[in-house]
Amino acid sequence: MFAEATMRxxxxxxxxxxxxxxxxxxxxxxxxxxxxxAAQTAAEAIQARRTIARAEAGQSVKGPPQAPPRKRQRSPDxxxxxxxxxxxxxxxxxxxxxxxxxxxxxxxxxxxxxxxxRAHGCCTLHIDAIAARAGVNRTTVQNALxxxxxxxxxxxxxxxxxxxxxxxxxxSLTNIIRIVSKEWSDWLRRRGGFKxxxxxxxxIRNTSPRMVSGYRSKRLGERWRRQEAGQKExxx
Numbered sequence: 001m002f003a004e005a006t007m008r009x010x011x012x013x014x015x016x017x018x019x020x021x022x023x024x025x026x027x028x029x030x031x032x033x034x035x036x037x038a039a040q041t042a043a044e045a046i047q048a049r050r051t052i053a054r055a056e057a058g059q060s061v062k063g064p065p066q067a068p069p070r071k072r073q074r075s076p077d078x079x080x081x082x083x084x085x086x087x088x089x090x091x092x093x094x095x096x097x098x099x100x101x102x103x104x105x106x107x108x109x110x111x112x113x114x115x116x117x118r119a120h121g122c123c124t125l126h127i128d129a130i131a132a133r134a135g136v137n138r139t140t141v142q143n144a145l146x147x148x149x150x151x152x153x154x155x156x157x158x159x160x161x162x163x164x165x166x167x168x169x170x171x172s173l174t175n176i177i178r179i180v181s182k183e184w185s186d187w188l189r190r191r192g193g194f195k196x197x198x199x200x201x202x203x204i205r206n207t208s209p210r211m212v213s214g215y216r217s218k219r220l221g222e223r224w225r226r227q228e229a230g231q232k233e234x235x236x
Contacts, residue, residue, distance in 0.1 A: 002028060003038045010045045015053040022046050081135035088112070088134060095187040101156060106144035108134040113148075113160070113177055114188055123177040145177070159184050 006028075009021055022043065029039040085108040093111035094102065102110060112133045116123035123130075127145075131138045143152075150158040159181035165173035179185055 002033050003042070006034075006042050007045060010042065010049050013049060013053075015050060018046050018050055018053070083135075084108075084133075085135035092191070095183055098159060098181070098184060101147055101152070102144060103140070105134070105136040105140040106147065109136055109141045109144040110148065114179070114184070117177070117179050118188065121178075124174050126174050157181070 006021065006025060010018070013021055025034065025039055025042045025046070028034045029036075034042070085105060088108040088111040089104045091111060093099075093107055093114055099107055109130055112125070112130050113123045116125055125133075127138050127141050131141045134141070145160070145162065146152055147156070148158065148160045149162060150156050159179065161178045161180050163176040163178070165175065167173065179188075
């Protein structure tokens with residue numbers, strides 16, 4: 001009788017009443033009024049009733065409110081994005097053996113990453129920024145990064161490293177992408193992909209008079225002539 005009355009009370013109870021009923025159930029179990037099976041059945045009914053009551057009250061049964069879904073990225077000019085993507089792919093951003101691992105859209109994304117590594121030593125752009133510059137969507141960029149890290153459908157040798165910058169309780173910073181493939185680095189260097197040293201040899205020891213005449217500074221030409229005269233005297 002007590003078990004049947006308890007189940008009816010659970011079915012009609014509100015959320016605030018379920019905790020009281022749960023205490024009474026386990027108190028009755030301790031006193032021997034309810035056996036193990038009846039107490040367990042009542043506990044499961046209480047949990048089910050809590051879920052239903054929360055749903056009826058409009059509360060989420062999966063925990064705290066979730067972030068709104070990300071808006072789908074769309075190009076304002078799809079034709080311009082296609083043309084930009086084609087130009088980037090035509091520039092040959094990767095050596096052929098590596099390019100074969102990527103689709104055209106992924107190659108365009110890798111071109112943007114390569115340009116950033118050339119200018120700054122690494123790429124810290126947001127995925128959406130890479131996608132916008134390459135004329136592709138963020139999924140294509142994510143696929144390119146996955147393949148470049150050697151984690152594609154057919155695992156391969158990584159050509160980049162990705163350093164995540166997570167922050168507890170805050171929005172994570174953008175990842176740091178670096179090139180680790182010597183083959184890609186050499187390819188970019190041969191194609192002028194990396195900045196060369198700005199240092200210039202100011203020595204005029206081997207400078208010809210024709211080259212000196214091209215300089216605007218007359219002082220440099222005079223210095224060359226004095227140096228040449230001194231070398232002739234030493235030789236004589």
